[in-house]
Amino acid sequence: MQPEPPRSMDPADQMATDTASILNAMYEGLVRADADRTIHPLLATSWSHDPQGTTWDFVLRRNVKFHDGHTMTAAGVVHSFRRLLDMNAPLAGSSRFRAVVDTVTTTDDDMTVRFSLRHPYPDFLLLLSFSQACVTSPYVGASLARHADGTGPFRFDEWKSSEYVRQVRNPDYWGTPPDLASVRWIWSAEPSVMDMALHTGDTDIVGDLPALYARQMENDPRFVIHDDPNGPLYWIAINMDRPAGADRRIRQALNYATDRRALVHALLRDWGQPARSPLQPVSPYFVSYAPDPQYDPQRARALLAEAGSPSGITFSLAVQDMDEPLAEALQDMWKKSGITMQISRLEGGVYASEAFADPAQKAALQLDGVLASWSAGFIPDMQLRPLFHGASAAPAGANLGFFHDPGVDALINAGAVEPSEDKRRVIYARLQEMIMHDAPAVLIYTRDTLVGMRTDISGLVVRPDGALDITHVTRNRQPHS
Numbered sequence: 001m002q003p004e005p006p007r008s009m010d011p012a013d014q015m016a017t018d019t020a021s022i023l024n025a026m027y028e029g030l031v032r033a034d035a036d037r038t039i040h041p042l043l044a045t046s047w048s049h050d051p052q053g054t055t056w057d058f059v060l061r062r063n064v065k066f067h068d069g070h071t072m073t074a075a076g077v078v079h080s081f082r083r084l085l086d087m088n089a090p091l092a093g094s095s096r097f098r099a100v101v102d103t104v105t106t107t108d109d110d111m112t113v114r115f116s117l118r119h120p121y122p123d124f125l126l127l128l129s130f131s132q133a134c135v136t137s138p139y140v141g142a143s144l145a146r147h148a149d150g151t152g153p154f155r156f157d158e159w160k161s162s163e164y165v166r167q168v169r170n171p172d173y174w175g176t177p178p179d180l181a182s183v184r185w186i187w188s189a190e191p192s193v194m195d196m197a198l199h200t201g202d203t204d205i206v207g208d209l210p211a212l213y214a215r216q217m218e219n220d221p222r223f224v225i226h227d228d229p230n231g232p233l234y235w236i237a238i239n240m241d242r243p244a245g246a247d248r249r250i251r252q253a254l255n256y257a258t259d260r261r262a263l264v265h266a267l268l269r270d271w272g273q274p275a276r277s278p279l280q281p282v283s284p285y286f287v288s289y290a291p292d293p294q295y296d297p298q299r300a301r302a303l304l305a306e307a308g309s310p311s312g313i314t315f316s317l318a319v320q321d322m323d324e325p326l327a328e329a330l331q332d333m334w335k336k337s338g339i340t341m342q343i344s345r346l347e348g349g350v351y352a353s354e355a356f357a358d359p360a361q362k363a364a365l366q367l368d369g370v371l372a373s374w375s376a377g378f379i380p381d382m383q384l385r386p387l388f389h390g391a392s393a394a395p396a397g398a399n400l401g402f403f404h405d406p407g408v409d410a411l412i413n414a415g416a417v418e419p420s421e422d423k424r425r426v427i428y429a430r431l432q433e434m435i436m437h438d439a440p441a442v443l444i445y446t447r448d449t450l451v452g453m454r455t456d457i458s459g460l461v462v463r464p465d466g467a468l469d470i471t472h473v474t475r476n477r478q479p480h481s
Contacts (some may be wrong), residue, residue: 020467027134027150093132237400257337275443300337312338403440
C-alpha cells in the first residue's frame with residue numbers, strides 16, 4: 001500500500017516515487033544502483049567509454065524478451081531512449097536526460113547501444129539507474145500510459161484506476177524468477193487507513209508509512225520497520241517576484257522563524273534530520289552552512305524590521321493536501337516572528353498546476369511560496385539543478401520560486417561535468433554556501449523513508465531514489481501448530 005495511485009504505466013512520463021515503486025517490478029534499465037551508489041549490470045552486461053567520457057557503449061544482455069513476446073535488441077533500446085529524448089513529445093522525465101544525452105544510436109554490433117553525451121557527466125551511470133531510463137517495448141505504442149510493457153520479473157495484469165494495480169509473475173523472465181506469483185498494489189492518502197490495513201493483514205507492506213504509526217509499531221513483533229535515511233528534502237520555494245521573496249532579509253527571516261528540530265521531533269518522531277543544506281545529509285557532497293542557531297524568532301523579527309516590515313508580513317503558501325500538517329505547524333510557529341501564513345490546501349492535480357505555474361500565473365494567484373519535496377538519490381546535479389538553476393524556473397523545472405543567480409548557475413554547470421572528485425567537492429561546498437546565504441527557499445527537513453512490513457515478509461529493497469523494489473520479496477509463512 002502507498003499514499004497515492006500511479007501517475008502512469010509509462011516510466012518515462014512520471015517523476016513520482018510511488019509510481020516508480022510500482023513500475024520497478026515491470027521494467028528494467030541498463031544498470032541498477034545500490035544504496036551505496038555501486039553500479040551493477042542489468043539489461044547491459046558491460047560498458048565502456050572514451051577518454052573524454054562523452055561516448056559510452058553498452059553491450060546488451062542476450063535472450064531478453066519484452067512482456068509482449070518480442071526479443072530485446074539494440075534497435076529496441078535505441079527506440080526507447082529516443083522516445084525519452086524526443087523534443088516534439090516531451091515526457092515528464094525527459095528534461096533531466098535531454099540536458100545530458102545528445103544522441104543514442106546502434107553500432108555495427110546488433111547488441112551494442114551507443115550514447116553520445118553533450119558533455120562529460122561523471123554521474124551518467126547513476127542517471128541511467130533512474131526509473132525514467134527503464135527500457136520500454138518499441139511495439140506497445142500509445143497504450144503504454146495504461147498498459148506497462150517492459151522486461152521485468154512481473155508483468156502488467158490490470159489497473160483499476162481508483163482501486164489497484166495487479167501484476168503477475170513473468171514466466172519468460174531472463175533472471176531468477178520472483179518468489180511471489182502476483183502482487184496487488186493499493187493506495188490511500190489517509191494515514192490511519194494505511195496503518196489499519198497493515199494491522200488487519202489487508203496489506204503486507206506499506207510504503208511511506210507515517211512516522212507516528214512507525215513509532216507505535218517498532219516494538220511490535222508482528223511488524224518490521226525499514227528506515228532509509230536517504231529520504232526527500234522538504235522545502236518552501238519562495239517566490240522571488242513577490243515582496244517576500246525580493247528582499248533577502250525577509251527570506252532569511254522566514255528561515256530564522258522555522259524551528260526545524262521541533263518539526264522533526266513532532267511530525268517525524270525524530271525519523272529525519274533538520275535541513276542544513278540543499279543536499280541531503282547522506283550525500284557525499286553534503287556540507288552544512290546553516291547558521292547557529294538556525295531558529296531565532298528575535299533575529300527573524302529584527303530582519304523584518306530592517307526590511308521595512310516591523311509589524312510583520314503575510315505569506316501565502318500553496319500545499320498539497322497530504323502536507324497540510326507540516327504547513328499548519330509552520331503557520332503556528334511563524335506567528336512568533338510576526339509572520340502570518342495563509343494556507344491554500346490543494347488536491348494533487350490543482351496543486352501541480354499552481355506549483356509549476358509561471359511567474360505571471362503565480363502573480364495572479366498572489367502566491368508567495370510553495371511547499372514541496374524532492375529527492376534525487378545521490379546525484380547532486382539532479383538535486384541542485386532542478387531546484388536552483390535559472391533555466392529550471394517553473395514551468396520548465398522545479399525551481400518553483402524563480403531563483404536566478406548567474407554564479408550559482410555557473411557552479412551547477414561546472415559541478416556536473418567536473419571529473420575530479422576533489423574539485424567537485426570544492427564546487428558543491430561553495431554552491432551550498434551560496435544557496436544557504438541567499439536563502440531562496442526555506443529548507444525544512446529531510447524525512448527518512450519508512451516502510452512497514454509484516455514480519456513474514458523479507459527481501460524488500462529501497463532504491464537510492466526512495467522507490468521500493470519488490471523483485472526479491474518472499475513470504476515466510478509459519479506453519480500452524
